[in-house]
Amino acid sequence: MPDLNIDFTVNGRKVARKVDPSRRLLDLLRDDLTLTGTKEGCGAGECGTCSVFVDGKLVKSCLMPAAKAQGADIETVEGLAAPGELTPVQRAFHKTGASQCGFCIPGMVMAATSALRENPNAGIEEIKERMGGNICRCTGYTKIFEAVEIARDVIAGKLPQTALNQDGAASSFIGHNTRRLDAPSKVSGRLKYAGDMDMQGMLHMQVLRSPHAHARIVKIDTSRAEALPGVHCVITSEDVPGTDGFGVFVHDQPIMARGKVRHVGEAVAAVAADTVRIAREATRLIEVEYEELPGLYDPEDALKEGAPVIHDYAADNVVKHIPVRKGDIEKGFAEADIILTDDFSTQQVEHAYLEPEAGIAYVDHDDVVTVISPSQNITHHRHMLSHIIDKPINKVRFIMSPVGGGFGGKEDMIYQGMLALAAMKTHRPIKLVFTREESFIASAKRHPSRTHYKMGLTRDGRITAIEFSMLSDGGAYGMSSEGVMRKAAILSCGPYEIHNLKVDTRVVYTNNTPSGAFRTFGGMQAQFATESMMDMAAEKLGLDPFEIRRRNMMKAGSLTHTQQKLNSASIGTVLEAAEKACRWESGAPTVRGETRGDLGGPDTRQPCTLGARFAEAATQIEKAKVAS
Amino acid sequence: MKRKLKGRGVAASWYGIARTATIDRAGAWAELDDGGTAKVVTGVTEIGEGILTLLSQVAAEELGVRPEQVTIGDNDTARSPEAAHAGATRQTYMIGNSVALACREARSRLFDEMSKVWDVPVDDLRSFDGFLWAENTNKRITMEEAVDTCKKRGVVPVGSGSFTAHGTGLDPVDGTGSPWQAYVFGTQVAEVEVDTITGEVQVLGIWAAHDVGRAINPRGVEGQIEGGVVQGLGQALMEDYQTQDGHAVTHGFAKYILPTSLDVPQINSIVVEDPDPLSPLGAKGIGEPALVPTAPAVMNAIYDAIGVRIRDLPATPEKVLAALQEKRREAQTAA
Numbered sequence: 001m002p003d004l005n006i007d008f009t010v011n012g013r014k015v016a017r018k019v020d021p022s023r024r025l026l027d028l029l030r031d032d033l034t035l036t037g038t039k040e041g042c043g044a045g046e047c048g049t050c051s052v053f054v055d056g057k058l059v060k061s062c063l064m065p066a067a068k069a070q071g072a073d074i075e076t077v078e079g080l081a082a083p084g085e086l087t088p089v090q091r092a093f094h095k096t097g098a099s100q101c102g103f104c105i106p107g108m109v110m111a112a113t114s115a116l117r118e119n120p121n122a123g124i125e126e127i128k129e130r131m132g133g134n135i136c137r138c139t140g141y142t143k144i145f146e147a148v149e150i151a152r153d154v155i156a157g158k159l160p161q162t163a164l165n166q167d168g169a170a171s172s173f174i175g176h177n178t179r180r181l182d183a184p185s186k187v188s189g190r191l192k193y194a195g196d197m198d199m200q201g202m203l204h205m206q207v208l209r210s211p212h213a214h215a216r217i218v219k220i221d222t223s224r225a226e227a228l229p230g231v232h233c234v235i236t237s238e239d240v241p242g243t244d245g246f247g248v249f250v251h252d253q254p255i256m257a258r259g260k261v262r263h264v265g266e267a268v269a270a271v272a273a274d275t276v277r278i279a280r281e282a283t284r285l286i287e288v289e290y291e292e293l294p295g296l297y298d299p300e301d302a303l304k305e306g307a308p309v310i311h312d313y314a315a316d317n318v319v320k321h322i323p324v325r326k327g328d329i330e331k332g333f334a335e336a337d338i339i340l341t342d343d344f345s346t347q348q349v350e351h352a353y354l355e356p357e358a359g360i361a362y363v364d365h366d367d368v369v370t371v372i373s374p375s376q377n378i379t380h381h382r383h384m385l386s387h388i389i390d391k392p393i394n395k396v397r398f399i400m401s402p403v404g405g406g407f408g409g410k411e412d413m414i415y416q417g418m419l420a421l422a423a424m425k426t427h428r429p430i431k432l433v434f435t436r437e438e439s440f441i442a443s444a445k446r447h448p449s450r451t452h453y454k455m456g457l458t459r460d461g462r463i464t465a466i467e468f469s470m471l472s473d474g475g476a477y478g479m480s481s482e483g484v485m486r487k488a489a490i491l492s493c494g495p496y497e498i499h500n501l502k503v504d505t506r507v508v509y510t511n512n513t514p515s516g517a518f519r520t521f522g523g524m525q526a527q528f529a530t531e532s533m534m535d536m537a538a539e540k541l542g543l544d545p546f547e548i549r550r551r552n553m554m555k556a557g558s559l560t561h562t563q564q565k566l567n568s569a570s571i572g573t574v575l576e577a578a579e580k581a582c583r584w585e586s587g588a589p590t591v592r593g594e595t596r597g598d599l600g601g602p603d604t605r606q607p608c609t610l611g612a613r614f615a616e617a618a619t620q621i622e623k624a625k626v627a628s
Numbered sequence: 629m630k631r632k633l634k635g636r637g638v639a640a641s642w643y644g645i646a647r648t649a650t651i652d653r654a655g656a657w658a659e660l661d662d663g664g665t666a667k668v669v670t671g672v673t674e675i676g677e678g679i680l681t682l683l684s685q686v687a688a689e690e691l692g693v694r695p696e697q698v699t700i701g702d703n704d705t706a707r708s709p710e711a712a713h714a715g716a717t718r719q720t721y722m723i724g725n726s727v728a729l730a731c732r733e734a735r736s737r738l739f740d741e742m743s744k745v746w747d748v749p750v751d752d753l754r755s756f757d758g759f760l761w762a763e764n765t766n767k768r769i770t771m772e773e774a775v776d777t778c779k780k781r782g783v784v785p786v787g788s789g790s791f792t793a794h795g796t797g798l799d800p801v802d803g804t805g806s807p808w809q810a811y812v813f814g815t816q817v818a819e820v821e822v823d824t825i826t827g828e829v830q831v832l833g834i835w836a837a838h839d840v841g842r843a844i845n846p847r848g849v850e851g852q853i854e855g856g857v858v859q860g861l862g863q864a865l866m867e868d869y870q871t872q873d874g875h876a877v878t879h880g881f882a883k884y885i886l887p888t889s890l891d892v893p894q895i896n897s898i899v900v901e902d903p904d905p906l907s908p909l910g911a912k913g914i915g916e917p918a919l920v921p922t923a924p925a926v927m928n929a930i931y932d933a934i935g936v937r938i939r940d941l942p943a944t945p946e947k948v949l950a951a952l953q954e955k956r957r958e959a960q961t962a963a
Contacts, residue, residue, distance in 0.1 A: 046881035097847045100855065101676025128889040135881065138676050140854030141892045143847075169757070173685040174909075177847040178695045180681045182674065213874025264874045297873055324803030345940045346923075348869040349862075350878075352886055368706065376675060377713035382705045400703035400714075403675040407859070408715055410675075440879040445869050486798065487648050490807050495642035503803070511874045517715060519859065520916045523643055524923065531639035531924030532939065535931065545638045545928070549815075554642070562798060564806040570839040570902040571813040575640060577837035577898045578815035584638070589928065591935035593635030599819060600634070604833035605894040607632070607821050 006070040010035070011079025019066045026050045026061040028069065029076060036196035037077040037106045037189015039404075041135070041354040042436040048134030049103060049354055051110040052076050058114035060133075077106035077189035080113065089113050090187040091164040092151035093144070094179055100138035102186030103354040103404030108134050109187055112148045118613075120156055124149060125612035137352050137405050182402075194373055194401040195358035195433045202360070203232050203272040205422055205432035206279035207415070208286050209442065210261035210268050213297070213511035214308065215290040217260055217268070224285040225271055230278035233425045234286065235418065236269045242390030246413045248380070248517065249482035250319070252311055255388060255417030260293070262310055263476035263511055265441030267415070272422040272430050295511040299450070299473040302508040310476065310509035317509045319474045320482040322489040324503040324561055332465025332500030336456025338540055344453065344529040348473070349446035351518060355404020356439040361419035362429040368395050369420050374403040376410045388417055389424065396420075408517030409443050412479050444479050444516025447472040447507065449488075449525040455533050461541050461548045465500040468492045470526060472515065474507040479516035481507040488522030493561050494530040495571045496552035501561055535589050544586040546579050633822050634832075637928025639921035640815045644808030645793075645841075645904075645913045646718040652793040654722040655709035658687060658730035660738055660778075660785040661699075664758050664771035666691050668730070669701035670723050671711030677915055678848040679719040683727050685844055686909065690731035692755020693771055709788070717913035718793075720844065721810060721904070726791035728908045733787025741778040741785075791907070810904045812912045814838040816857070818925040819893075822933045824952060827945030829865055831891075831926055837898035841912030846899060853897045853918045860922025862887045865942050 003018045010033060017032055026043075029035040029052070038061055041049035045063040052061045053075035081087045086094065089112050099105040108131070115122055115130035122130065127148050128141075136144065153159035167177045185191040222234040237244060237258040244258060245251035256267045269286050273279035294308045301307055302317040309315055333339060359373030369389060375381050378398035386396040403410060415432055422430040434442070454467040470488060474481040485505040492503045505522070507515075538548040554560070554569040578584075585598040593599075646652040656670035668687050674680045684695040691698075701708055711723050735755065743750040748762040755761075761768035769777075778785050798805040819833040836853050843849045866885040870878050878884040903910030927938050936951040 042881050044880055044882065097678070097851050100678065100851060128892075131889045133888075135886055135888060137859070137886070138855045139851060140856070140858035140895060141889045142854040142895050143851055145889070145892075171756075173689045173695055174842070174844050175846065176685065178681055178685050178845055180678055180848075181684055181696060182680055264871075264876065295874055297871070322798070322803065323801065324798070325801075326804075343939060346863070347867070347941050348871075349867050350869045350884055352867075352881075352884065370706075374675075376715050377672075378703060378705050379671060379710055379712050394706070397704065397706040399705075400672060403714070406675040406714065411713065411715055436881070437879045440869075440884070441876050446863075483648060486807075487644075489803060490644070490648065490798070491642060495640050495813050512871050513869070513874075513876060519856070520643075520919050521648075521716070523641075523916065524860070524863070524920045527639075527641050527920050528924045528927070528941065531641070531921065532927055532937070534640075535637065535924075535928045536937070549638075549640050553640075561803075562807060563804045566811065567905070568902065569811065569813065570900060571640060571642065571815075573902065574813050574815045574837040574839055574898075574900050577900055578638065578817050578835050581837065581896060581898045582636070582817040582819075582833070582835035584636075584817065589637070589932055591635075591932060593633055593929075593933040594630070596634075596636060596932075598636065601833070603835070603894055603896045604819055605892075607830050607832060608890045610890075 004067050006067060008069040008071060009073045011075060021067045023066045024062055025064040025066050025069055028066040029061060035076045035078050036192065039103055039106060047354060048111060049107040051107040058111060077109055086184060086188060088154045088164060089151040092147035093187045094183040095164055096143045096147040097180055098139060098143040098147040099180060099183050099186040101403060101405040102191055103193065104134060104136045105186045106189040108136060108144060116152055116155060129612045135354065137354055191402055193355055193404050194360060197360055199360060199362065199429040202429040202431050203274065203426060204276040204279050205270055205272050205419065205430050206276065206283050207267050208269040208283040210257060210264055210266040212261055212290055212292055213264050214293040214295040215261050216293060217257060218289040218291050220269060221287040222269060225282040228278065228282045228285060230274040231282045232272045232428065233422055234269060234271050235421050235425065239421055240388060243387045246384040247478045248411060248480040250478040253477040263513055267418060270418045270422060272426055297510055297512060299471050299508045299510060302510050314509060319478050319507045319509055320485045321504065321506045322485045324489045326561060326563055327500030329465045329467055329500045329502045333456040335464045337459040339454065339456045340533060340537055341454045342533065344451045344532060346449045346525045346528060348448040349518060350440060351407045351409030353405025353407060353409060356434040356436055357415055357443065358433040359416055359419050360429055360431045361423040363423050363427055368397050369424060370397040370399065371416045371420055372399045372401050373416055374401050374410050376406045381413045381416060384413055385417060385420055389420055407519045411517045412444055414442055441513060444514045446518035447484055447515040447522065447525065451529040453529050453533055455537060457537050461543045461551045463496060463498055463552050466493050466498050468503045470505045472507040473510050473512055475510055475512045475514035477514045479514050481515060484522040488526040490562055491523045492526040494527055495554050497554050497558040498561060503561065539589045542588045545589050546575055546584065549575060629824060631823060631825055633824060633933040634820065635929045635933025636817060636819045637925050637932050638815065638817045639924035639928060641917065641920035642811055642813045643917035643920060645721045645810040645812060646808060647716050648795065649797045649805055649807040650795050652718060652722055652795060653790060654711040654726040655790045656726040656730040657709055658734040658787045660691055660734050660775050662775060664693055664775060665697045666693050667699050667701065668727055669708045670727060671708045672703050672714045673700060675714045677719065677852060678845060682720060682724060682844050682848060686724050686728050687731050690728050691735050692760060693758055717915045717917065720911050720913050721907065722791055722793060724909050724911060725907045726789040729789025729791060730787045733789065734785045737783055738774060738778050738785040741781050741783050742774055745777060809906055810912050812839045812917050814917050814921055816921040816925045818929040820926060820929040820933055822930060822948065824934060827949035829930055829943055829948060831861055831893040834893050835896045837900055838914055838917060839900040839902045840914045841904045842901050842910040843899050844911055849899050849914050850897045852914045854895045856918025857895050857922050858887050858892055860919040863941060864923035864926040868942055
């Protein structure tokens with residue numbers, strides 16, 4: 001289809017552009033008009049980061065063809081306030097700390113603005129409903145709601161403008177609610193994440209990924225891809241000049257598959273070309289011959305005799321086993337009045353940061369290979385890359401771009417090596433931005449776990465022994481698995497002083513999407529099991545759940561599970577603080593929800609029933625009728 | 629049985645601060661700059677948690693300027709000192725303390741010069757909020773003037789800091805060791821409502837009490853707790869990355885379900901401050917610990933409401949319904 005000429009208005013200015021009809025409004029705004037405040041979080045209308053106003057209506061610009069902008073009046077986050085100024089909604093976001101990583105925030109600000117334009121008197125339920133199409137992964141939404149309510153009241157004149165100011169100065173900046181210094185750039189869409197950056201002469205990278213979970217690579221033929229006009233280079237593991245391999249603990253992952261693929265979505269080859277489209281087309285011209293291998297999809301299977309071997313160095317498929325021993329569990333169980341055994345499992349969890357992986361690499365005037373990316377570990381990445389590209393440390397430079405959410409998921413160097421290699425081959429800046437689907441299938445997840453638990457207790461609720469055994473699925477590569485198992489083992493039995501324990505955490509290779517670092521690093525999987533057991537024990541023994549925890553909690557002088565002596569332990573204080581704050585009605589956890597007297601207080605919300613915005617609208621119509 | 633039943637559950641937790649079972653370290657540089665402003669450079673900073681603002685508060689406090697007068701340099705392995713990585717609940721503890729130490733050195737350079745200029749003991753000098761003064765005197769100037777005076781005497785007020793946390797490795801056989809020098813503890817209570825027809829669980833309230841050592845920016849601490857709780861809630865009730873023979877079947881937000889504004893309970897944060905005795909700031913951390921107790925508190929609350937114990941996360945409506953049916957079947961068999 002030929003390009004179309006379209007005329008439209010953006011932020012009050014008339015624009016005329018020739019557009020490829022296959023492009024989206026989002027591309028037109030970001031690429032042609034450099035309005036990068038509008039973000040792409042998913043490309044499927046599911047996250048709301050690309051929200052803009054089209055003729056006054058909130059629209060997800062990734063779902064709107066650019067050609068439909070003909071004659072439209074478009075408003076983006078950049079157009080909400082004059083440069084250097086902020087709207088009351090933006091100022092309220094600044095005040096309350098509603099922006100954390102900031103990637104969802106321009107879309108959030110648009111949705112909040114829309115909610116208050118649609119109904120300047122919207123109540124909190126209606127605000128929540130109107131903002132339900134925008135995902136935030138950092139804030140837990142709470143400070144966002146607070147901001148929208150303040151903005152609503154300031155706009156309506158119910159609160160003074162000063163309500164948007166920073167809390168008054170104190171005698172110290174420690175303990176002060178200093179407003180986030182990076183918030184103005186986040187609420188106005190001015191902050192440039194890696195995917196928003198552009199460099200002179202920049203090429204675009206696309207990655208060919210494995211369609212197989214476990215297969216030997218027989219042959220890769222890149223000749224057709226290389227011959228495509230606009231392609232500058234095609235790289236495979238053959239192009240790695242140094243010692244290939246990265247990982248947080250064991251360097252078992254090549255920057256592109258070497259000899260075999262171990263999970264679906266693993267990078268096999270990459271192309272740098274003049275445009276994203278050419279690069280993508282070129283990846284389809286790369287011919288890879290695979291010989292499929294039997295795969296492992298369950299961690300139990302990985303431990304079986306004769307199981308397929310995923311990595312030659314680990315014939316038993318075990319990435320790491322962490323044992324912790326203390327006291328004598330046989331003696332401990334013998335002293336117990338009751339013994340509980342149970343099994344728990346947790347699922348694989350995606351970090352779902354709203355900013356998909358992105359980066360730019362270039363070789364500078366001093367021959368320094370430089371990678372700009374939202375890496376959570378630039379220090380370790382430069383060490384690993386220096387080995388991979390065989391250059392001294394001072395010729396490798398990592399710059400951490402603003403991170404649009406990490407949670408551990410951006411600790412792995414899963415794409416920076418490819419960018420560096422292509423930059424070295426072409427001496428041009430190279431940019432790569434993952435699609436949401438690529439981010440899902442190629443980045444690490446929270447380890448799924450299975451825990452077998454045995455706990456012995458005396459009649460008065462004292463734990464005499466614990467046997468704890470956890471098996472985790474590490475997926476295809478080691479990444480942070482070793483550390484995750486270590487932390488899971490150290491924290492396993494919770495904030496309690498246990499005199500006799502036997503703890504084992506194991507993680508194995510499979511052909512599933514790799515598992516890695518994720519906020520709590522194994523701590524939540526382990527303590528989910530422990531805290532479930534504590535309540536089950538409390539029910540059996542007729543003890544209040546706070547009480548059983550107090551009877552076992554660590555104190556100053558306690559020995560931890562790894563036999564470290566604690567100088568202090570604040571668990572008693574936090575137990576009491578939570579118990580008081582929630583007005584806990586004491587009693588054993590014997591399914592007494594129906595009879596509790598502490599439910600439904602002012603510090604809870606109402607259950608959500610959809611339709612708040614219609615209900616409120618109906619009330620207003622009624623009021624208007626009565627008034628007239 | 630009523631259709632909608634409510635319940636409450638509690639879970640406690642603990643967590644170690646900074647990198648595990650190793651010697652953690654972080655470096656920083658600081659300079660009191662012209663105009664009463666300041667420059668701070670350190671290797672790793674913001675991943676969204678608010679550390680830039682926190683470091684500016686720390687620098688402002690230590691130097692005597694205002695947080696907005698502090699510029700934090702970019703995170704760049706070729707232009708800034710090593711501060712390791714952004715994770716492990718280590719930013720406030722490791723980098724916060726190294727910035728504090730760097731700023732103290734820069735300040736002492738300035739104070740040394742001013743004590744000579746004014747002929748007062750260096751210990752009598754104070755600086756805060758853009759001013760420098762000598763206690764019990766009428767000597768008081770702006771930081772801009774103080775830096776200018778210092779530089780005219782040939783001294784640039786710069787400093788560097790390196791902070792260490794001494795963890796030890798674990799014994800490979802019995803796991804003994806001292807993995808961290810600072811620990812935090814937390815407790816959360818969840819109040820839920822379970823729809824026994826649909827199996828849907830709504831979390832209506834969370835009370836989250838967490839020891840953070842010292843809350844340098846209380847709102848920032850709350851933000852971390854609220855974000856951690858909602859991630860924990862997602863894992864408790866809905867998030868589930870699934871693969872079939874290694875192929876992802878939940879590779880987008882249409883199938884991988886995340887908490888939205890409509891899923892969020894009222895979160896009541898209770899910030900407990902048990903200062904860390906081993907570090908200049910006394911602060912510990914909150915990033916990861918906030919998430920740990922949420923899922924078990926919610927599972928314990930579901931049990932309190934309907935007598936069903938979910939052992940396999942997440943507690944999706946399908947799983948809750950299946951467990952309820954199982955419970956009814958058991959009750960019938962028993963009767």
